[in-house]
Amino acid sequence: xxxxxxxxxxxxxxxxxxxxxxxxxxxxxxxxxxxxxxxxxxxxxxxxxxxxxxxxxxxxxxxxxxxxxxxxxxxxxxxxxxxxxxxxxxxxxxxxxxxxxxxxxxxxxxxxxxxxxxxxxxxxxxxxxxxxxxxxxxxxxxxxxxxxxxxxxxxxxxxxxxxxxxxxxxxxxxxxxxxxxxxxxxxxxxxxxxxxxxxxxxxxxxxxxxxxxxxxxxxxxxxxxxxxxxxxxxxxxxxxxxxxxxxxxxxxxxxxxxxxxxxxxxxxxxxxxxxxxxxxxxxxxxxxxxxxxxx
Amino acid sequence: xxxxxxxxxxxxxxxxxxxxxxxxxxxxxxxxxxxxxxxxxxxxxxxxxxxxxxxxxxxxxxxxxxxxxxxxxxxxxxxxxxxxxxxxxxxxxxxxxxxxxxxxxxxxxxxxxxxxxxxxxxxxxxxxxxxxxxxxxxxxxxxxxxxxxxxxxxxxxxxxxxxxxxxxxxxxxxxxxxxxxxxxxxxxxxxxxxxxxxxxxxxxxxxxxxxxxxxxxxxxxxxxxxxxxxxxxxxxxxx
Ligand SMILES: Cc1cc2nc3c(=O)[nH]c(=O)nc-3n(C[C@H](O)[C@H](O)[C@H](O)COP(=O)(O)OP(=O)(O)OC[C@H]3O[C@@H](n4cnc5c(N)ncnc54)[C@H](O)[C@@H]3O)c2cc1C
Ligand SMILES: Cc1cc2nc3c(=O)[nH]c(=O)nc-3n(C[C@H](O)[C@H](O)[C@H](O)COP(=O)(O)O)c2cc1C
Ligand code: FES
Numbered sequence: 001x002x003x004x005x006x007x008x009x010x011x012x013x014x015x016x017x018x019x020x021x022x023x024x025x026x027x028x029x030x031x032x033x034x035x036x037x038x039x040x041x042x043x044x045x046x047x048x049x050x051x052x053x054x055x056x057x058x059x060x061x062x063x064x065x066x067x068x069x070x071x072x073x074x075x076x077x078x079x080x081x082x083x084x085x086x087x088x089x090x091x092x093x094x095x096x097x098x099x100x101x102x103x104x105x106x107x108x109x110x111x112x113x114x115x116x117x118x119x120x121x122x123x124x125x126x127x128x129x130x131x132x133x134x135x136x137x138x139x140x141x142x143x144x145x146x147x148x149x150x151x152x153x154x155x156x157x158x159x160x161x162x163x164x165x166x167x168x169x170x171x172x173x174x175x176x177x178x179x180x181x182x183x184x185x186x187x188x189x190x191x192x193x194x195x196x197x198x199x200x201x202x203x204x205x206x207x208x209x210x211x212x213x214x215x216x217x218x219x220x221x222x223x224x225x226x227x228x229x230x231x232x233x234x235x236x237x238x239x240x241x242x243x244x245x246x247x248x249x250x251x252x253x254x255x256x257x258x259x260x261x262x263x264x265x266x267x268x269x270x271x272x273x274x275x276x277x278x279x280x281x282x283x284x285x286x287x288x289x290x291x292x293x294x295x
Numbered sequence: 296x297x298x299x300x301x302x303x304x305x306x307x308x309x310x311x312x313x314x315x316x317x318x319x320x321x322x323x324x325x326x327x328x329x330x331x332x333x334x335x336x337x338x339x340x341x342x343x344x345x346x347x348x349x350x351x352x353x354x355x356x357x358x359x360x361x362x363x364x365x366x367x368x369x370x371x372x373x374x375x376x377x378x379x380x381x382x383x384x385x386x387x388x389x390x391x392x393x394x395x396x397x398x399x400x401x402x403x404x405x406x407x408x409x410x411x412x413x414x415x416x417x418x419x420x421x422x423x424x425x426x427x428x429x430x431x432x433x434x435x436x437x438x439x440x441x442x443x444x445x446x447x448x449x450x451x452x453x454x455x456x457x458x459x460x461x462x463x464x465x466x467x468x469x470x471x472x473x474x475x476x477x478x479x480x481x482x483x484x485x486x487x488x489x490x491x492x493x494x495x496x497x498x499x500x501x502x503x504x505x506x507x508x509x510x511x512x513x514x515x516x517x518x519x520x521x522x523x524x525x526x527x528x529x530x531x532x533x534x
Contacts, residue, residue, distance in 0.1 A: 033503035033522050048506075056516040063499045063507035068335035070499060074506045077517065215335055244332055266500035267333050267340055276332075 015163035019043030026262030054080035069214025096123035113158035145179035156184035229255025245276020305432025314353035320408035321383025393419035398472020424455025490529035
């Protein structure tokens, strides 16, 4: 449990939303079943990306371990927005709830924003722009500034009045970040998994073709957060390879306002990361809100 | 967790550590070697069924397959182990006799299951299949079990199903082993009786968060074997 001093030390504001801690779970890495372990750790909750209709996801194998990380190809398995909203109260830990959405065309993103706009249980929406856009031959929505502007502009109109986050992949991240800010995003989540492949040499076949996450990608994410936070004037939400409390500090020094905890939560209790971060702040005699961009 | 005891049983290794809380038959733990703050390579923990437990300790029995299990085999002082996870065997006390089928390291959850069935007064027989006599040595821990080996070096020459003389006799079948064996058990048992299978999938988190451990289900789509399983009613699986 946090005492009063720690409460002051860890509190942070993101787009006008008061958060008790600067940690939030990365989308797709924390289920309802794991919520019990994270009470008091996260400043907000961010469930797995939801699409308009139910998605079964990809056939197994979906994950492969790599040094300091893993490659996943889950295929956005989710129950669809309607069922998701029916079960949303299960995610109520008394902290703000952010919702991650994705579609395979701009009008799907817009329809999702329409569904969420009037729901006062939701404090912000994160657009997962790493998925393929069928209208653009399967290139992702992060393919370039024009594509980013199109989807964010449309979502901004459909989701007025509350914070809209754009989650960007590493490739072309600075140009996409500038485009996202110009088209109305309130904050940028940087980065998603990095395209990767694993091969099984015994069966001489592809094991998993998907995205790399975990500590292995931390330096890449750190560079992206650093460069983006220097190119835009909106908050940056870091995602990629955080595994310790000092990693959280590094991402905040690089310019992040809050930090998402993803793959590491499969092998460490997120509470340990918050405790280490708090110890770091004690040692440095500073607070979370003072740390952002304090390089 | 401190390792309290380490034993080699035939081809398998048993690690015992302090654990006081309840464990349901068929539940598993995510285990890894200890490191600071965690080991990065191998990065993920590995799932293991509980082999045994009493009021003070729990134990895991494992086969060295790759690097994760090789490191656990080398561990002498400490390992990192999660609390019990997943949905285990669901026992219907009114249905007996029961057959317990283990293929290779699939014997692991059967000891606790057999003890629970005894406590509930459900009569049952245990059938174990192994590659060879070295692995079959673990059958000594299962008094009265029928054994088969693929190379014929111990017990009946054949698979675990060959060790069951009259499968029709049983009203419930509980099985654990490689997925192809489980599919064969499902086919052999049919839908006449209770049939529960403990499946083996790669796991990332063990707590339902990653969606990495899925199995295909009859009604289409996939479910997570770490929370909805690892023990499934055979009829539910699309195998
Ligand atoms: C619920 C559950 C309970 C289990 N209980 C036990 C137990 O009690 N005792 C025990 O010894 N083992 C058990 N296993 C299997 C055990 O988890 C694996 O043997 C272990 O993860 C292998 O790790 P490794 O690092 O040694 O091998 P790795 O280096 O990860 O892999 C070695 C080889 O095995 C293959 N492999 C690894 N994991 C799997 C998998 N899940 N399915 C198919 N192929 C795979 C790899 O492709 C590779 O060829 C259980 C698995 C599950 C899901
Ligand atoms: C198993 C798994 C599932 C994921 N699912 C999603 C998802 O549904 N939506 C999303 O935006 N990102 C998803 N991600 C990406 C994470 O949110 C995160 O951006 C990425 O893993 C990098 O951070 P990390 O290294 O801390 O995990 C997923 C990652 C993993 C490992
Ligand atoms: S292992 Fe992660 S969901 Fe089952």
